[in-house]
Amino acid sequence: MISTHLPALQVIVPLMAAPLIVLLRSGRAAWLIAAAVSAASLGCALGLLARARAEGIVSYALGNWPPPWGIEYRVDAVNAFVLVLVGLIATIVVPFGRASVADEVPAEKRYLFYAMLCLCLAGLNGIAITGDAFNLFVFLEISSLSSYVLIALGRDRRALVASFQYLIMGTIGATFIVIGVGLLYLQTGTLNMADIAARIDEARETRPVLAALAFLTVGICLKLALFPLHMWLPNAYTYAPSVVTAFLAATATKVSVYVLLRFWFTIFGQSLVFERLPMPEIFLALSVLAMFVASGIAIYQRNLKRMLAYSSVGQIGYMTLGISLANVSGLTGSVVHLFNHGVTKGAMFVFAAGIAASARTVDLDRLSGLAKRMPLTCAGLVIGGFSLIGVPATAGFITKWYLVLAGLERGSLILAALPAASSLIAIAYMWRFVETVYMRDPHPGLADVKEAPLSLLIGGWLLIAICIYVGVDSAWTVEAAQRAAERLLVGVQG
Amino acid sequence: MSGGGAIALAMCLPVAGALAIVALGRWPNFREAATLATAIGLFTAVVTLVGPVLAGARPELVVLDMLPGVPLAFRVEPLGMLFALVASGLWIVNSLYSIGYMRANGEDNQTRFYCFFALSLAATVGIAFAANLATLFLFYEMLTLATYPLVTHHGTPEARQGGRVYLWILLGTSIMLLLLAVAVTWVAAGTLEFRPGGILAGRLGNAALGGLLALYMFGIGKAALMPVHRWLPAAMVAPTPVSALLHAVAVVKAGVFTVVKVIVYVFGVDAIAGLRSVDWLPTVAGFTIVAASVVALAADNLKRRLAYSTVSQLAYVVLAAALLAPLSIIGAALHIAAHAVGKITLFFAAGAIYTAAHKTQVSELDGIGRRMPWTMVAFGIGALSMIGLPPTAGFVSKWFILSGAVATEHWVAVAVIAASTLLNAGYFLPIVYRAFLRAPASGDPPHGEAPWPMVVALTLTATLTVVFFFNADLPLALARQLPLSQ
Numbered sequence: 008m009i010s011t012h013l014p015a016l017q018v019i020v021p022l023m024a025a026p027l028i029v030l031l032r033s034g035r036a037a038w039l040i041a042a043a044v045s046a047a048s049l050g051c052a053l054g055l056l057a058r059a060r061a062e063g064i065v066s067y068a069l070g071n072w073p074p075p076w077g078i079e080y081r082v083d084a085v086n087a088f089v090l091v092l093v094g095l096i097a098t099i100v101v102p103f104g105r106a107s108v109a110d111e112v113p114a115e116k117r118y119l120f121y122a123m124l125c126l127c128l129a130g131l132n133g134i135a136i137t138g139d140a141f142n143l144f145v146f147l148e149i150s151s152l153s154s155y156v157l158i159a160l161g162r163d164r165r166a167l168v169a170s171f172q173y174l175i176m177g178t179i180g181a182t183f184i185v186i187g188v189g190l191l192y193l194q195t196g197t198l199n200m201a202d203i204a205a206r207i208d209e210a211r212e213t214r215p216v217l218a219a220l221a222f223l224t225v226g227i228c229l230k231l232a233l234f235p236l237h238m239w240l241p242n243a244y245t246y247a248p249s250v251v252t253a254f255l256a257a258t259a260t261k262v263s264v265y266v267l268l269r270f271w272f273t274i275f276g277q278s279l280v281f282e283r284l285p286m287p288e289i290f291l292a293l294s295v296l297a298m299f300v301a302s303g304i305a306i307y308q309r310n311l312k313r314m315l316a317y318s319s320v321g322q323i324g325y326m327t328l329g330i331s332l333a334n335v336s337g338l339t340g341s342v343v344h345l346f347n348h349g350v351t352k353g354a355m356f357v358f359a360a361g362i363a364a365s366a367r368t369v370d371l372d373r374l375s376g377l378a379k380r381m382p383l384t385c386a387g388l389v390i391g392g393f394s395l396i397g398v399p400a401t402a403g404f405i406t407k408w409y410l411v412l413a414g415l416e417r418g419s420l421i422l423a424a425l426p427a428a429s430s431l432i433a434i435a436y437m438w439r440f441v442e443t444v445y446m447r448d449p450h451p452g453l454a455d456v457k458e459a460p461l462s463l464l465i466g467g468w469l470l471i472a473i474c475i476y477v478g479v480d481s482a483w484t485v486e487a488a489q490r491a492a493e494r495l496l497v498g499v500q501g
Numbered sequence: 502m503s504g505g506g507a508i509a510l511a512m513c514l515p516v517a518g519a520l521a522i523v524a525l526g527r528w529p530n531f532r533e534a535a536t537l538a539t540a541i542g543l544f545t546a547v548v549t550l551v552g553p554v555l556a557g558a559r560p561e562l563v564v565l566d567m568l569p570g571v572p573l574a575f576r577v578e579p580l581g582m583l584f585a586l587v588a589s590g591l592w593i594v595n596s597l598y599s600i601g602y603m604r605a606n607g608e609d610n611q612t613r614f615y616c617f618f619a620l621s622l623a624a625t626v627g628i629a630f631a632a633n634l635a636t637l638f639l640f641y642e643m644l645t646l647a648t649y650p651l652v653t654h655h656g657t658p659e660a661r662q663g664g665r666v667y668l669w670i671l672l673g674t675s676i677m678l679l680l681l682a683v684a685v686t687w688v689a690a691g692t693l694e695f696r697p698g699g700i701l702a703g704r705l706g707n708a709a710l711g712g713l714l715a716l717y718m719f720g721i722g723k724a725a726l727m728p729v730h731r732w733l734p735a736a737m738v739a740p741t742p743v744s745a746l747l748h749a750v751a752v753v754k755a756g757v758f759t760v761v762k763v764i765v766y767v768f769g770v771d772a773i774a775g776l777r778s779v780d781w782l783p784t785v786a787g788f789t790i791v792a793a794s795v796v797a798l799a800a801d802n803l804k805r806r807l808a809y810s811t812v813s814q815l816a817y818v819v820l821a822a823a824l825l826a827p828l829s830i831i832g833a834a835l836h837i838a839a840h841a842v843g844k845i846t847l848f849f850a851a852g853a854i855y856t857a858a859h860k861t862q863v864s865e866l867d868g869i870g871r872r873m874p875w876t877m878v879a880f881g882i883g884a885l886s887m888i889g890l891p892p893t894a895g896f897v898s899k900w901f902i903l904s905g906a907v908a909t910e911h912w913v914a915v916a917v918i919a920a921s922t923l924l925n926a927g928y929f930l931p932i933v934y935r936a937f938l939r940a941p942a943s944g945d946p947p948h949g950e951a952p953w954p955m956v957v958a959l960t961l962t963a964t965l966t967v968v969f970f971f972n973a974d975l976p977l978a979l980a981r982q983l984p985l986s987q
Binding site: 393398400405407412415416420424427428430431434438442446479480481485486489 | 564565567569573638639646650653661668673676680684685687688
């Protein structure tokens with residue numbers, strides 16, 4: 008039965024595809040395989056989502072070694088949702104991003120590029136699906152190492168520095184995570200997450216457990232680029248090949264947010280993190296800083312990709328804000344924003360890839376009047392911007408609505424007004440773009456620029472269509488996110 | 502046609518029209534034909550709903566779940582019916598006018614202009630027919646965004662600047678205040694549906710109700726209550742047809758329409774009548790009426806004067822609704838229609854003057870009535886309607902508002918209305934006087950009327966303004982169906 012082995016296939020297929028691509032050594036075959044693998048990944052994820060809905064928890068013993076001795080893959084409402092996001096983004100970005108890869112990655116390296124992309128996908132899927140803390144670390148490293156390579160493949164030589172910067176920060180983060188996992192193992196004698204969660208109560212207030220929580224939190228927050236640990240992100244997103252930016256921006260930080268949710272809610276438990284320690288206050292403060300300072304920095308960026316990167320740091324603030332409020336509405340907002348922001352930012356970076364391919368620059372000063380030359384790309388970016396702002400009928404509105412509700416449920420009008428106020432900053436940076444491309448005279452350098460390659464347009468607009476669809480008909484995403492939020496709030500017992 | 506079908510048609514037609522306009526962009530005559538056909542089609546679809554609504558039916562259309570428990574849904578009730586009739590009917594006239602204006606002035610980017618015009622109307626009808634606050638909010642924001650390219654149409658630094666003020670005030674108030682108000686309503690009432698009698702009765706304390714009302718009143722920036730009125734004068738950088746239909750009818754009326762709708766269907770007139778915590782609203786509205794009139798008195802730019810007159814007239818609707826008397830709320834509904842026909846006439850005239858004589862300042866208008874008699878007679882009729890004199894539309898609605906104020910013994914409101922009538926006379930009659938009784942300045946190049954489509958359009962709306970005085974049966978019948986306490 009293929010459906011029993013879906014959890015394994017979710018990881019194995021992209022993992023095996025990578026060496027296959029290297030053996031074939033053909034750019035075209037590599038693209039075909041990567042595209043097929045992405046689609047398969049989405050298929051597995053959807054199958055798992057359906058099973059998780061029906062069964063609650065899907066547990067899969069890898070190699071038939073029962074947990075806690077063997078590695079367990081464990082799918083519930085939370086990670087099924089994340090897997091669908093990763094699969095969906097890959098399924099759109101990989102096939103339709105081909106023109107951009109052809110443009111930015113040298114032909115002889117293209118097959119290696121796709122091999123790395125498959126590895127990265129395997130790593131991200133693995134992080135999301137595994138029920139084993141150490142295995143999670145392993146997949147984290149797979150995805151991180153492959154993304155260092157992917158970023159370093161950028162056309163600009165500064166990509167090397169960006170990649171190195173990310174490597175240093177990412178390695179510190181990974182080290183912290185492995186120290187945290189080690190401490191947990193020390194205290195509970197197990198690496199299986201459900202097992203740790205069951206045993207942690209006895210050792211709850213001990214210093215090693217608190218230290219583990221601290222190491223894990225800081226390590227994960229480095230990976231998810233929580234302000235002020237986001238320093239690696241703007242450079243990495245700016246100089247990486249455009250398709251890599253689109254893929255990573257929509258998936259990597261989101262998966263890291265998932266890891267944080269998993270450790271905080273499922274393993275350590277809400278009462279330790281939220282009641283005994285001042286985590287909500289710290290996270291609230293950092294989220295607000297992200298939402299206002301990082302978004303504020305976005306206003307002053309002269310490079311489109313860098314502006315979007317800072318906007319991402321700000322939007323991550325929305326996700327952590329919802330986590331720090333720790334009620335169903337807040338967590339629903341956070342989880343649904345993983346999807347909403349992933350789709351939105353994915354689309355925007357795909358359009359940015361189109362601009363990079365056609366206009367040969369993403370420097371805003373040299374993009375004035377671009378809308379006359381690339382109307383469809385610019386319109387897509389504007390709609391994506393609406394979603395960042397949170398205009399109704401876009402995905403971003405749904406998130407904002409839940410975060411505002413979460414603030415009100417906390418009894419605070421000010422908490423409720425925070426996400427609203429932050430969207431004003433999104434208007435500021437988006438409108439700089441709008442005025443530049445729509446209301447200024449075309450830059451002389453754009454004289455014979457044509458609309459972006461068709462495949463990128465299709466990819467971007469597909470994501471925009473999803474972004475609008477889940478904005479008007481949010482039943483599917485919100486219901487899934489709500490289910491995930493409820494599952495997180497009850498912990499593992501459910 | 503079933504009610505739901507007509508609603509769907511009314512929502513889809515302008516969007517389809519916008520697409521057709523873009524597709525026909527290369528052939529201006531066909532493109533304009535598409536605009537006119539869409540406008541006529543939309544009006545027809547809206548008109549088919551009048552009969553059922555008058556008969557007491559409330560046609561409905563539920564599309565899908567926007568948020569769990571909050572559908573994207575439409576329901577036609579009398580107030581929305583009236584608003585949709587006014588907006589879609591005047592769009593036909595305005596399209597005729599636009600064609601004359603845009604061609605005579607050699608404007609660029611006309612395809613974009615007509616496309617966003619159609620989208621703006623789609624958003625307007627969406628607001629009029631919205632069955633709940635979330636749907637209304639969706640189209641409310643859509644209207645801001647769809648009108649932004651029209652406001653900044655010229656792309657000049659002034660247009661960009663005006664566009665910024667427009668966007669920041671409208672989006673800022675709606676995101677910071679209106680969205681919060683809607684969320685508070687959801688948490689308190691557990692629903693966002695518009696229901697006769699309101700949804701908040703007994704759900705919130707008196708002080709909280711007052712605070713929530715403030716969030717709504719200042720959050721609905723389109724109603725231009727002071728101090729959130731600055732966007733309206735800023736929007737005057739737009740081509741005149743935009744000012745005429747959108748910033749005298751669709752956008753601003755969407756604001757006051759939402760105000761009335763929220764008071765009647767969310768708070769419930771009975772539920773807040775007599776509460777101390779809400780009695781600040783007539784004062785704020787009254788202040789806006791008088792203060793905006795004073796600014797208008799001093800403005801020499803004709804469109805700026807008209808814009809401040811609009812701010813003042815919108816506050817009439819808010820004042821009338823805030824009095825919470827059945828008569829005054831009927832007056833509020835009537836004023837939405839009455840002010841629309843009068844003010845669009847005034848803007849049409851201002852645009853005709855600009856097109857034919859290239860004049861924008863009041864002080865330049867000496868003797869212009871002799872060269873443009875049709876335009877200036879229409880302007881005079883519009884002016885009378887603003888003052889509230891018979892035989893014009895403005896008299897009818899003002900009469901109801903005044904009756905409501907007297908019935909509730911709200912003497913401050915009575916005084917405000919009286920003062921504003923004098924102020925209105927003070928800034929409109931001098932224009933008429935200049936136009937007809939002063940000699941033209943020597944050295945003016947000779948000119949006649951503006952192109953015929955514009956003259957036809959402004960004559961039509963001026964006629965409507967007079968007809969409204971003699972026969973306001975339809976708007977009155979609709980307004981009387983509002984669920985008000987007796």
